[in-house]
Each structure stands twice: as structure tokens, then as C-alpha cells.
Amino acid sequence: MRYHRVLTYDRSLQHSGRPIHGRTATAESFSGDVSIYASPSSQAEVIGTAPCGACLQVLGRRADWHAIRYGQYLGYVPGDKIVLNY
Numbered sequence: 332m333r334y335h336r337v338l339t340y341d342r343s344l345q346h347s348g349r350p351i352h353g354r355t356a357t358a359e360s361f362s363g364d365v366s367i368y369a370s371p372s373s374q375a376e377v378i379g380t381a382p383c384g385a386c387l388q389v390l391g392r393r394a395d396w397h398a399i400r401y402g403q404y405l406g407y408v409p410g411d412k413i414v415l416n417y
Contacts, residue, residue, distance in 0.1 A: 354389040356413040367406040371396035379404040
């Protein structure tokens with residue numbers, strides 16, 4: 332497993348990389364685990380996965396993608412693969 336610090340070069344998110352207080356989401360997929368990407372693109376490297384039902388910390392949003400932290404991973408998930416809890 333690798334640790335990616337993808338938020339340091341994505342200035343469009345405008346945050347420190349720490350979760351916004353109280354902002355979480357639940358991973359949701361009918362086809363298994365939710366992929367976590369290195370950048371907000373489905374062509375980007377998949378750096379990890381989150382099981383359906385996992386709680387993700389939401390760090391920011393860019394278009395239809397959400398910057399998240401899940402365990403050791405900092406990455407992006409498509410907005411249609413999570414349910415926001417706020």
C-alpha cells in the first residue's frame with residue numbers, strides 16, 4: 332500500500348488536507364468496492380479501495396469528484412459512488 336498526498340498540488344481545493352469538521356460520506360457501490368483515484372479522473376491511477384458502507388472523510392470537492400481521506404489514503408472518488416452525510 333502506498334500513501335499519496337494528492338492534495339498538496341491541487342490548489343483548486345483550497346484546504347490544508349485536514350477534513351472539514353463533521354463532513355463524512357459513505358462509500359456506496361453495487362459492483363463491489365469503491366475505487367480511490369490519485370487525481371479526479373477515471374483514467375487516473377487507482378491508489379486504493381474502500382468497501383461499500385465505509386465512512387470516508389470529505390476534504391473538498393472538484394466538479395463531480397470528492398477529495399477524501401480513508402485510512403492511509405488521500406485521493407478522489409466520483410460523486411456518484413458516495414452518499415454525503417451532511
